Every structure is written in structure tokens, then in C-alpha cells.
Amino acid sequence: MRICLTVNGKKQELDSTPGDTLLHLLRRIGYKGVKKGCESGDCGACAVLLDGRVVNSCLVLAAKADGHCVTTVEGLAGQEKTGELHPVQEAFLEQGAVQCGYCSPGMMIAAVDLLAHNPNPTDQEIKEGISGNLCRCTGYVKQIEAIRIAAKKMRKSADV
């Protein structure tokens, strides 16, 4: 079957099968930033934005995403063709909120959704925002700090 997806702003017609998941489809066409983890919706490594909301792409059939917009971690940087990192990515780098890095794409995608809908989250709200993303290296402290800093940066630039 043919499905139409807009991935990171680029509209694409793609071959798929009815049982194909969005995770497999995205990785097959080269979006390797979408990580394959548990494939049961528990770890969040495969998180993408579907029409601006974070979802586990392993739980979404590609057919269900037909006609919708997907943003992967590759689409966060340079959204306006400036090549600049997203404030969440910058903050993760600055804070060293990465160890092995496998959870980072999903974690950053979840943070982007959180900050889009709650620009000034409390630490508790940040924890809840990334509650679907498991990190087996760190204690989440650096990620929470990074998201707090990204929120501050984004609020500041929104005020300008």
C-alpha cells in the first residue's frame, strides 16, 4: 500500500504494508535517529512527534499515520533552514545530558512536546513529561536540568 507522510516538513509517498509500524518505516527510509528499543511502548527510544504530539512510533501503524506530519530528532535542528540546533538539543549538549545517547532522541522529542504545551514547567512536570522515556545510564538529573534550561531559553527568545 502507498501512504503519504510529511516527515520533517518533507512530503513523501511511501511503500508500506498494513502491519508496518511507523518505527520500521521511518528507519527503513533513513531516519535512524528514531531508535528501536523495546518495541512495546515502554522505553520511549522511538518517540517522534505525530502532528506535534509525542508518540511511541513502535505503537503506531504506518497506515494510521497516513496523511499526517511526523517530526523525528533529525527534524528538530534547523527547522528554519538555519542549521542551528533546537534549544532542547543545545541544552542537552551544554548540560552533558547524554551518556550512551540511545535514549536522547526520544527524550528530546518528549521535551519538545512538553515545552510546546507548557513553556514554564516545574521539575515535577518535566519528570512527568519524560516519564515515558527510560534512560539506563544516568539518573535523569542532567536531562531534567537541560529541559529546565531549554525552557528558560525558549521563553526568553519568545519574549524578544
Next chain:
Amino acid sequence: MALSNLREYVRPDGLDMALSLVKEKGRSARVIGGGIDLVRSSSPDIETLVDLSQLSLSYVRQTDKGIAIGATTTLTEIVEAPVLNNYLQGVVVEMLRQVGAPSLRNLASMGGTLASAHPWSDVITLFVALGAQVTLYNGVTRMVPLSDLYASRALLSPAIITEALLPAYAHGTAAAFMKFSRTKFDIAILNCACLISTQNGDCESVRLTAGGTPQLAALLPEVAEVLLGRKLSQTSIGQAAEMARETTLVRNDLRASGNYRRELVYAGVKRCLTCVSTHLSGASQ
């Protein structure tokens, strides 16, 4: 691929077309809401999925009967619906904020949650307590109490859930929900909910539920009986909680022992009733 025999993914543009597909294909067709359970299932029986997303069933709206929630509305859309903030002290929003992570709530749908009927479902435990109704379409539209749907699953074969209705309640009614789980968003080891309407401070109508016992949510009529015609006080709440501990059917499963659940029912009922009592005394001031 989990759904190894899936051949068709159909997005009908009318309810009749969706229903005729479900009727024609029988057990090999399933209606897909958010799809979380279906994608994880390894059922070789499933050959056709019927997606309701083209049927304009994503809404949360106030009606003269209460608050209507369309079947394809996601749990996130329900949490964010302003109309629910003041419905029974915001109990629905408070409960939904404890259901899974945002990435799951962005997918899970109202209809899918009710149809999946997971025994630990926080939504079902609260909605049964609130006396929710569900609208089914099987060629004609009919509304049945949600609890009837679980008493007779035959109601769903073949029929499609199109809407859930949370009834409107008058002043003097309060509700509460309580969940016990390893972390806030985990599957409940046990959950409880209650809805109490009062007249001059006396309990006129009481609905209490316990879910994840590990059975699906059930009403606790013996516990409600303890409270009818009485004021909520430390004594009556304590007696109701004791009755819940004595009469609620609980058993062991991988999440907890029956004995532990018996204590949780006691604590959950007590906390729910205390919370309702606080709401009602706040409302009367």
C-alpha cells in the same frame, strides 16, 4: 511484525460502512482506536483493521445530559478539554494525568480504552463509578450504562462504540479517585473511585468501585449501603472502609497478593470517601 496476517487497513467515511466491514469480516476484523493494544498483539486472526478517524468522533463537549466524549478522542485531548476542569472537582482530569506517559495518552482513545476493558483500567474504574453511559452503533444508535457493556460483552458483537457520556450532576455531588501503583503512571495494583450525592448532608446516592482486584472494576453495593442516609463522618467512613475490606473480591496475581489488595481496598475506599467529604464540606461553605 506483530500483526503477521494483517492484510487491510481501512478508513471508512461513514459509520454504516465501518459496521458493515466489521459484520462482513467477523472475528478477522477489529476496530482500531489508538491501536496500542492491537499493535502489540500477536493475534494471527486479525486480517482487517477498521480505523474510525474519518468519522468526526474526536470531541469533548458539554450537552444537556452531561459531557460527551467521542470514541476517537485521545486521552490527552480529554485531559486538555476545559469543560472537564470543573466537572466533579476535576476528578476525570486528575485520574487521566495518572494514566501512562504522555506518549501513550497521545495515542490511546476513549473508545479503545473502553473496548479493551483492561482490568486495571483507571478510566473504567472511575467511569463506572460516575455512572457513565456508552453509545453503541449496530445499525441503530443506543445508549447503555458502561457497566452493562462489561456485564454482557455480547453488546459489542457486532457494534461500534461511538461515544461515552459522563452524566451531569447537581450541586451536592462529589467524586474521588484513588490509585495504587509502583509509580504514578504504572498499571494500577488496585484502584478505587466513588461518587456521592447528598441531600441536607446525608448520602442520598452512593456509587463505589474497585478495579484491578485484579478483576475489572465492579461496584461495591454493600459498601454503598453502609453510607446511604448517613452523613460522611470519621465513623461512617471507617465502617464503609471496613465493609470494603470484608466484602470486596480480591485475589493474587503477579502484581500483588490478595491480602495486600484487601488492605488497599480498605485504604482506597477510606481515602476516596475522605476526599469526597472534604469536597462536599468545601462546597457547602
